[in-house]
Amino acid sequence: MLASRPVADGQREARLSVPAIHCGACLRTVESALAGVDGVLHARANLTGRNVTVRWRDGSLPPAIVETLAAAGYPPHLADSARDGPDPVQSELVRALSVAGFASGNIMLLSVSVWSGTDAAMRDVFHALSALIALPALAYSGRVFYRSAWQALRRGRTNMDVPISIGVALAFALSVYDTIEGGPHAYFDAAVMLLLFLLVGRTLDHAMRARAHAAVEGLARLSPRGVVVEREDGTTAYLPVGEIVPGMTVIVAAGDRLPVDGRVLSGVSQLDRSLVTGENLPVPVSAGAVVEAGTLNLSAPLRVEASVAAGDSFLAEIVRLMAAAEGGRSAYRRIADRAAALYAPFVHATAILALVAWFSVTGDLHLAITIAVAVLIITCPCALGLAVPIVQVIATRRLFDRGVMVKDGAALERLAGVDVVVFDKTGTLTLGVPRLRDRDHADAKALALAATLAAYSRHPHARALAAAHAARDGRLDPAVADVREYPGDGLEARRNADVVRLGRAAWALARQPRDPAGPAEAGTVLAVNGRLVAAFVFDEALRAGARDAIAAFRGEGLDVEILSGDHEPAVAGLAGTLGVVRFRAAMRPEGKLARLNSLAAAGHKALMIGDGLNDTPAFAAAHVSMAPSSAVDVGRNAADFVFLRESLDAGPLALATARRAGQLIRQNLAIAVLYNGVALPFAIAGLVTPLVAALAMSGSSLIVVANALRLDWRPRRKRPLRAAAWRAEAGEGLAR
Amino acid sequence: MSVLAYLIPLSIVLGIVGLAAFLWCLKNGQYEDLDGAAERVLFDEDGPAGP
Known part of the structure; x- marks a missing residue:
């Protein structure tokens, strides 16, 4: 059960999910409990991830970690070893982002002194320094984009990363040339800043998804993934679901879900199949019945012989159906990709046109390339790269x-x-839980008697009766004794000399002659000595x-x-x-x-x-x-x-949030396009110096981010949710 | 202006030291349990020693 990995010097390490960790004191309790275990070298509990990492000396047997944790009140769950460890994409993005941030800060410092007018000798030194900082930063932080651009190009497609990669590489090469030649302008700052802004967008986007996934996985871990299996020698063992093979005997306690498809060997109980079929009422099962994974065992323990491995059960059949249906979904293309598909060819064409036009007019290749690079940088989807993710990050955060x-x-x-x-x-x-209909009009005495019997059962109707009674006075009838449950029929008990039955009408009223066309069996009746006392009807809450x-x-x-x-x-x-x-x-x-x-x-x-x-x-x-x-x-x-x-x-x-976000995304794209429409003529005219490029880039990014932030306040002030408005209207209607 | 000859390299070196420190923290897992770190500061005695 302990999926561990070896670390240095004959030590092993494992990470266990411990959902019960919820406070600072828990950290200390867990860590000191584990520190006392023989062989454990180090234990560190994590409050954010609700897990504990344990390292121990690799000996013959792993230490009693699980038992210790369980005894301390923090039962660990079978860890899903595949998902452990830090997220590699996330850490790559954060590292790339920090390097780009460092580089752009330092280069900008040098650039500002160049813009404020240094002499030519100093300027060349500053440019050279910028080049030294920019080269490793561009090589390291830009990998995310180069990789994606290369993959797109290899498949003969283009995406947003292609103009980014080309623009960054060209800008760097041209600036190095200018630095060597002692030219007045270098675009190191623009190239690094471009990467920085784009990486901010990517990292936010990824972090948001990772967080949602982690939260959903956390929910899954709340339900134990283990099963009690009966071995041939009569002993029992607790195994992960994945290790169940056909033929094994699985013991399913009342209140547990069936882990695999199988056949009931012994035991009589009722199954809640609502998660599987959507049917609300429990189905009685006894020896020989075929049962499906995912159903909930309600009343009594069952011994089930697994007929297939967990991977082949009903659950897996559902997963296959899903995979087959997945095709339609993948046809959807994200707004950013659609924008890029239109945008990238346009940018490339404009840059090439500017290059050709300037070269044929002036015959100066260096000038023509400078202008083409300026066009690539100024049109590079800096704002476009932020326009979509920033809105989605804020919308996601708001929904979260x-x-x-x-x-x-x-x-x-x-x-x-x-x-x-x-x-x-x-x-x-x-x-999915029935509720007693006409709760307030039910006969109090009958309800109290029924609820007393019902307290002994997990049948949904019984629970509804108990809940309805608890909401009124909750006192149980002390004279009731010897409660027995007959799965599929109901409950029977003694009250003084009377036999009280609560359950199916045909069973509870057995002493009456059976009427084949009798009342519908949807309800549950309470009978004393076969005489009808009360009938209960349920609806769903x-x-x-x-x-x-x-x-x-x-x-x-x-x-x-x-x-x-x-x-x-x-x-x-x-x-x-x-x-x-x-x-x-x-x-x-x-x-x-x-x-x-x-x-x-x-x-x-x-x-x-x-x-x-x-x-x-x-x-x-x-x-x-x-x-x-x-x-x-x-x-x-x-x-x-x-x-x-x-x-x-x-x-x-x-x-409402998605629609609002969609609106803001379209606004942001419009802003980005507008900005390009304004800036592009200047770039083509050759008026964009590195200073202008830096200002334009940060300016447009700031506007896009500011616009995205409007998601947070506008609906609350001006546009109340329709649901709230509807409720207010309904309230008025009732008041009238 | 000669002061720049050592001030600029110095500032860049300091920046690199800061960056290296951040990357080390990241690799070391200092950012993995931000909620836990906030609680641990309140522990009275020293907890089990770190790695």
Whole structure:
């Protein structure tokens, strides 16, 4: 279980995820507990990452790290060794950024003295010094861009990095030539500053994505990835899910999720399959039943024989469906790439035209190249490189603060364009938890009796009864004894001389003659000695904000649709409550996928909001997808947006932010183009000195960043969210 | 102006020292647990020694 790696001198190191770390005192407790373990050389807990890095002497056996941590109250989770260690891209970008910052600061210092008028000898010395600083900085910090430009060129394409690389390389070469020749102008400062600004954009962009990914992974780690396996000799072992092979006997405690597909060997229980099929009511299972990974065991422990390895289970089937659906998504091209596709050829053509024109008019090659370089530098997408990421970083940050995590900037762009919202029902529009209907009118005595029995069960209906009773007075009936659960039927108990049953009508009222066309079995009845005392009807608790969210989406002109795996009546009832006209019930995962595909084929851009395994393939086919943090791991990892708070308000909030961000991105691109339109004639006319280039570049970048910052304040002041406005209107309506 | 002959190299060397210090901190993991570092300053006794 300890995935460790060797470090120097016969020591090994491992990093364990410890979600229970949450304060400074935890750090000390964990570290001193581990320091006391024999063989441990060093332990360092990390509060930000909620993990602990342990180093120990490589001996015959690893020290009792896991046991010690568990005993200290900080149970470690099976670490996903592949994801450990620092993010290499992030550290490369930060290193490149710091080198570029150092170089541009020092070169700028020298350049300012040149601009303020040094004599020729001093100027040449300063230029030479600048060249010495610029060469390593450009070589080191620019690698990110050269690599990407080279890859694009090799495939015969062009991207934003091609003009950047050419511009930087040409500017440097020309400036070196001018320095040797003692010319008045050198563009070292412009070249390094260009890289600095672009690296700021890249680093912010990457950091934002890395943070969202880490947060989502953190959620996954909260659920243990281990399984209790029964060996042939009767002993048990705790193994990672990945090590389960067909034929193993897995013990699934009540309240655990099934790790693999399999067949029940022994035990009688009920399974909550809502994450798999979207169906809300538990299914009774007993020996011989075939069960799917991802279902939740409700009432009693089960021994399950794994029929396939974890990698081949139902979950993996879903992942395959997703991979097949992924194709449509990759057709989307980011705004920045589309802009670059138009922009790069234009820049190249202009620079070459300027070169040819000046050379043919004046016959001075050096002058012509200088002007071509000035054109490349001034048009280089400095503002363009910041225009898109800076807005997305600020939008992401704003959503993050409100509990919505965005996986990457492209998702924001896609969300801004949606015209259909597709909801899953169970777990998304509803909390997936039944609620007692007419709670306030139920007979208090009957409810107290029912709740006393219900307290012994994990069945959703039982929990709803217990919750309803707890909300009123919560006192249980002390005379109830001998409570037994019959999976699939209900609960039975003794109360003095009476037999009390709570459960399926046909079972609880068994002493009455059976009426085949009897009452619908949707409800649960309470019976004493077979006589009906009370019948309870349940509906599903709506997720907070579901109504507001649907109204807000409608207000934005979007169509709303429900696709559910649940039965027709349940879906129709909910759709009626929410006023949604278009809904489909009893959908399989393939059905949802097909519906999303047909929407896409009809030219619609759909936002899919769902939480179950059965929604996950549809995520891949949807234009953009969103999941609550309670969703299954696969769904959460596949979704573009994950919202952490319970309320569905997150949907309209994300949409409003994405639309606002899209607006600002277009403004920023317009500003960048406008700036180029103004600056380009000067560059072609040969009027752009290094001083002008530096001013123009920083000026345009500052304007773009300032414009992006408007995202933070304007909606709050002038444009309240539509959901809030709708709520205010509804409130007024009620008041009248 | 001769003062520049050693002041400029000096300033650049100082800048490089600063850059090297930053890169060393980065490599050393000083920025990996910013929340934890804020808490550790409040510990009374010395914790387990660092690497």
